[in-house]
Amino acid sequence: MRKFNFRRRKVPGLNTTSTADISFMLLVFFLMTTSLNKEKGVGRLLPPPADTTQVNRLEVKKEELMWLTIDEDNRMRCDGEAMGLDEMKKKVKQFIAGKPQTHVVSIASDPQADYEHYFLVQHAVIQAYRELRDDYASRTFGKPLAKCSAEQRTEVVKKWPQRIADSVEDMSADTEKGGER
Numbered sequence: 001m002r003k004f005n006f007r008r009r010k011v012p013g014l015n016t017t018s019t020a021d022i023s024f025m026l027l028v029f030f031l032m033t034t035s036l037n038k039e040k041g042v043g044r045l046l047p048p049p050a051d052t053t054q055v056n057r058l059e060v061k062k063e064e065l066m067w068l069t070i071d072e073d074n075r076m077r078c079d080g081e082a083m084g085l086d087e088m089k090k091k092v093k094q095f096i097a098g099k100p101q102t103h104v105v106s107i108a109s110d111p112q113a114d115y116e117h118y119f120l121v122q123h124a125v126i127q128a129y130r131e132l133r134d135d136y137a138s139r140t141f142g143k144p145l146a147k148c149s150a151e152q153r154t155e156v157v158k159k160w161p162q163r164i165a166d167s168v169e170d171m172s173a174d175t176e177k178g179g180e181r
Helices: 021-033 085-098 115-141 150-159 172-176
Strands: 067-071 076-078 102-108 164-168
Touching: 067 085, 067 115, 076 085, 085 102, 085 115, 085 150, 102 115
Parallel strands: 067 102, 102 164
Antiparallel strands: 067 076
């Protein structure tokens, strides 16, 4: 009887020494070619949390309130009148200049409106405040607000406080009534 002599064969291994190098090169390639978009935002501080035990209502006269609205079709209105951003900024600036301490600018946005339009309206209002503050600082201190001292900036901000009220609401009922608020 013949005895079979089986020889065990080994499976050749794969050379993986360059796999880590290739992975690293791909990682570097994708990191270098991918663009990271910076998100836009509104640079304002939020008010501190409200005390839930006491609710303070601010009474505002109609002539001291300016309504800026954005409807579901992204149409921008100032006190019911449709207008573009530049015209809106001029009107906001005139309104604030007429009532520096008592004004309130209310921005109402329909939930269906684009954030981009809301951001543009916010930016226009902030620019109006910035221009008024710079003009006042230039007249009072002879230099723009950015170059004023901390005390001078505090005085300017007290003279031109930001009084902005934000709301997101369904304005379909308001537009059926002719846009009156």
